[in-house]
Amino acid sequence: MPVVLTVDPRSGVPIYLQVIEQVKRSVALGILAAGEQLPTVKQLALDLTINPNTVAKAYRELERDGVIETSPGRGSFVKSNGVADTTKSAARDVARDAFDAAIREAKSIGLGIADVRTLVAESISRWFTEEL
Amino acid sequence: MSTLTISHLRKTYGPYTAVNDLSFEVPEGCVFGLLGPNGAGKTTTFKCMLDLAQASSGSVLFNGHPLAPAAFEKIAYVPERSVLYDWMTVGEHVEMQRRAFASFDVKAVAELLAQFGIDQRKKARALSKGMRTATMVALAIARRADLLILDEPTSGLDPINQRHVLNLIINESARGATVIFSSHQIGQVERAAERIAVLDRGNLALEGSVDDLKAGRKIVEAIFPSESFSLDGIASDARIARLDRSGRIVRLLVTADANEFVTRLEALGGAGVRIVDLNLEDIFLYAVSPHDATADVVEGAAK
Structure with a gap:
């Protein structure tokens, strides 16, 4: 299955971080399955029209984070041992970034800890109805 | 090679x-x-x-x-x-x-x-x-x-x-x-x-x-309750590449950890402090002298 990644080069977020975030998100969502092969560095660079070294840098960090593994000559694959762990930690990374952004925003517009806690609790009860 | x-x-x-x-x-x-x-x-x-x-x-x-x-x-x-x-x-x-x-x-x-x-x-x-x-x-x-x-x-x-x-x-x-x-x-x-x-x-x-360049350059923006706010200890910081002060708003172009400046601006009474990412065009425009930059972008866009 072809990997669907998009980047916004005009964003202030470095492109390699966008690639890392999207691969993690794809793993967390199961779009990329365990053992699945990622595009080669050159192929992804051409697909997205971004610098190959930028892609290579993203792959290196994904490997260090235990999300993918690269075997020389064969390519890069979503790590197969401990898929559950990888998926869970990838999901955590994605969610953590979203929480961070939301809470930073809440703080910047003047909300205090108590307000933020209330909002988070409300959010949880809205989305986890069956578990409460 | x-x-x-x-x-x-x-x-x-x-x-x-x-x-x-x-x-x-x-x-x-x-x-x-x-x-x-x-x-x-x-x-x-x-x-x-x-x-x-x-x-x-x-x-x-x-x-x-x-x-x-x-x-x-x-x-x-x-x-x-x-x-x-x-x-x-x-x-x-x-x-x-x-x-x-x-x-x-x-x-x-x-x-x-x-x-x-x-x-x-x-x-x-x-x-x-x-x-x-x-x-x-x-x-x-x-x-x-x-x-x-x-x-x-x-x-x-x-x-x-x-x-x-x-x-x-x-x-x-x-x-x-x-x-x-x-x-x-x-x-x-x-x-x-x-x-x-x-x-x-x-x-x-x-x-x-x-x-x-993108990771190391952020705008930190804050709004103060009145126009007569003080930026003690911040204005002279060498890691601020540019400081724009207009009315109650201050915008800092920082080349260091932006979070540190968020904390410092909040300590000085700044509200609504936020970090703004810069894309390459922003970075370019900050790097070149204003007159040339404007002329260039207009011409570049027309091409």
């Missing part, structure tokens, strides 16, 4: 200094973007790299050695202005290159020209500005050079062919070639280049990896 090292390069034309004390390195396999307003010295820098203009002082080393005639076999150059002969057909230009360079790939150039929709039987004079650029790019790519120096390689091309040229640059880099190119389209440089240098009136205003 194809590392380019520029040290203290200076080029004067009479009383006019086109390039002043320019130093940077283009590592092997890197795509390097050279940015700058018109007249900033980009083309002069390219010419000095190739010995087409004699540097007034300083040096350009290719793999650690001054440029020797043998090195030209491994360097492909696309100048800013067309160097095609009006009376010759595209096919005759191909033949000329084939005879001149042993590594010239005739099959590749035929494919590239076809992709650009260029008929090899056409005389150069019958080509549009964009098609001349595309022809020169195709001839340069087919050289299978170790180092490509491309002065405005997307100039005059439609968006589809601009994207095609960017992918050719990426492909060259992926096979290990070093590419240095200039463009007024900052978005293109942001995509294809790993490192950039910004020239402003002949001086190096900024140099580094695009990712590092």
Whole structure:
């Protein structure tokens, strides 16, 4: 299955971080399955029209984070041992970034800890109805 | 091996200094973007790299050695202005290159020209500005050079062919070639280049990896309850590249950890403190002197 990644080069977020975030998100969502092969560095660079070294840098960090593994000559694959762990930690990374952004925003517009806690609790009860 | 090292390069034309004390390195396999307003010295820098203009002082080393005639076999150059002969057909230009360079790939150039929709039987004079650029790019790519120096390689091309040229640059880099190119389209440089240098009136205003420049430069903005707020201890911080104060709002361009400045502005009574990411165009505009920057962006957008 072809990997669907998009980047916004005009964003202030470095492109390699966008690639890392999207691969993690794809793993967390199961779009990329365990053992699945990622595009080669050159192929992804051409697909997205971004610098190959930028892609290579993203792959290196994904490997260090235990999300993918690269075997020389064969390519890069979503790590197969401990898929559950990888998926869970990838999901955590994605969610953590979203929480961070939301809470930073809440703080910047003047909300205090108590307000933020209330909002988070409300959010949880809205989305986890069956578990409460 | 194809590392380019520029040290203290200076080029004067009479009383006019086109390039002043320019130093940077283009590592092997890197795509390097050279940015700058018109007249900033980009083309002069390219010419000095190739010995087409004699540097007034300083040096350009290719793999650690001054440029020797043998090195030209491994360097492909696309100048800013067309160097095609009006009376010759595209096919005759191909033949000329084939005879001149042993590594010239005739099959590749035929494919590239076809992709650009260029008929090899056409005389150069019958080509549009964009098609001349595309022809020169195709001839340069087919050289299978170790180092490509491309002065405005997307100039005059439609968006589809601009994207095609960017992918050719990426492909060259992926096979290990070093590419240095200039463009007024900052978005293109942001995509294809790993490192950039910004020239402003002949001086190096900024140099580094695009990712590092983005990660290391943030705007921290805060709103204060009244206009008479104090910025004690912040205003003099060397890590603030620029401070804009207007009414109750202050915007800092910081080159350090932005979170630290969020905390400090909040401690001084700032509210609504937020961190704003900068894209390459913002970074470029902050790096060059305001008058030139405005003129350049307007012209770049019109192209």
